[in-house]
Amino acid sequence: MRSIIVLLLAALGIAAPVSAAKARLNVFIWSEYLDPQVVKEFEQAHGCKVTVDVYEDAESMLAKLQGGGTALYDLVVPPDHLVPTMVKLGLLAPLRPANLPNLRNLDPKFANPPYDRGNKFSVAYQWGTVGILLRPAVGKPVPESWGLVFDAKQQPGKFVLIDSVRDCLGAALKFKGHGLNSTEIPHLKEARDLVIEAKKRATGFDGSVGAKNKVVAKSVAAAIVYSGEAARAMTDDASLRYIIPREGSQIWVDNLCIPAKAPHRDLAEKFMNYVLDAKVGARLSNFLQFATPNSAARAFIQPEDLRNPAIYPAPDVMAKLEFLEDLGAKTKLYDEAWTQVKAR
Numbered sequence: 001m002r003s004i005i006v007l008l009l010a011a012l013g014i015a016a017p018v019s020a021a022k023a024r025l026n027v028f029i030w031s032e033y034l035d036p037q038v039v040k041e042f043e044q045a046h047g048c049k050v051t052v053d054v055y056e057d058a059e060s061m062l063a064k065l066q067g068g069g070t071a072l073y074d075l076v077v078p079p080d081h082l083v084p085t086m087v088k089l090g091l092l093a094p095l096r097p098a099n100l101p102n103l104r105n106l107d108p109k110f111a112n113p114p115y116d117r118g119n120k121f122s123v124a125y126q127w128g129t130v131g132i133l134l135r136p137a138v139g140k141p142v143p144e145s146w147g148l149v150f151d152a153k154q155q156p157g158k159f160v161l162i163d164s165v166r167d168c169l170g171a172a173l174k175f176k177g178h179g180l181n182s183t184e185i186p187h188l189k190e191a192r193d194l195v196i197e198a199k200k201r202a203t204g205f206d207g208s209v210g211a212k213n214k215v216v217a218k219s220v221a222a223a224i225v226y227s228g229e230a231a232r233a234m235t236d237d238a239s240l241r242y243i244i245p246r247e248g249s250q251i252w253v254d255n256l257c258i259p260a261k262a263p264h265r266d267l268a269e270k271f272m273n274y275v276l277d278a279k280v281g282a283r284l285s286n287f288l289q290f291a292t293p294n295s296a297a298r299a300f301i302q303p304e305d306l307r308n309p310a311i312y313p314a315p316d317v318m319a320k321l322e323f324l325e326d327l328g329a330k331t332k333l334y335d336e337a338w339t340q341v342k343a344r
Helices: 002-011 036-046 058-066 080-088 101-105 165-175 185-201 208-216 227-236 265-275 278-288 295-300 328-343
Strands: 023-030 048-055 123-134 159-162 222-226 241-243 249-256
Touching: 023 058, 023 265, 036 048, 036 265, 036 278, 048 058, 058 080, 080 249, 101 265, 101 295, 123 165, 123 208, 123 227, 123 265, 123 278, 159 165, 159 185, 159 208, 165 185, 165 222, 165 249, 165 328, 185 328, 208 222, 208 227, 222 227, 227 241, 249 265, 265 278, 278 295
Parallel strands: 023 048, 159 222
Antiparallel strands: 123 222, 123 241, 123 249
16 A cells, blocks of 8 residues: 555655655765675665765764764764763763673673773774785895884885874884873874874875775885785785784774764664674674674684784784773874874
8 A cells, every 4th residue: 555655646746755765874984894795784684775974084083073973974983092082072872782782792802991881882893903014025024113114224115104193103103112102292203203204205195995905006015004904905915914013003993883963873773783793793804804803703704814813913913012092182292293294
């Protein structure tokens, strides 16, 4: 009967009722960070349409949400260190655990993270590292160091810097032997000057996906990227290498969160719970080649990925990794340094 009414209305030139339209889930996420097949199956299961907007750096995401995006999107995927900031700014809605029974699948170390105790506002999505994707010169030893980009003598050829404040300055801080979250003025000046000098030798800045594509296309020899992009690149081209520098680097966790004024909050939580399913979570990580925070999913992860140190680093490498921290008001020190980097 409903279909007949819709056809009659169409014949008379009258629009069908709004209720006939599909529910819509609006996702704001890093580029190339969803398996299209997983999205398609969620759409079919819930009779909805998923629309995806992308960003290349966390700062752009935060700015858009502060500019009114909390009422545009139903899901957003911030990195760990930004979750406390977004909570303080009132940008995120609290989660309703009763709608997320698959939370039990999270690995314990991601189930009560220091940046969001009790998972009140976030659910871990993927985790990984920051390092250097490199096309090594044949027959030449490769220094496993941030010096590949920050030391002209070690430079392997053309390279790209990552277009992210904390990631890029953090790499420079580690090269100089400082902590990833240092707010010491001399340390930040040293890191700033190091990036400015590297910028003069680099082909420019780019997001992780764009930088990875340039290495694959052989337009540059090296780039600072996230581990998943590196793993996918190496799957396509076995001659490439991913280096987590010996000076240490960053371990990060990306999270599914619901913006404060999300128009489709119920559907957003259904998607979260769907992603937390063991087999769905594994399919996502198998597609993205980032590490899963879902302990139930590990049984379904491709064995070759579990053995891949670019995805799951060895314990001695893990010991050299740091999480970015929410620096509160001192974040402005990094913003000021980055403004000077871009201006030079």
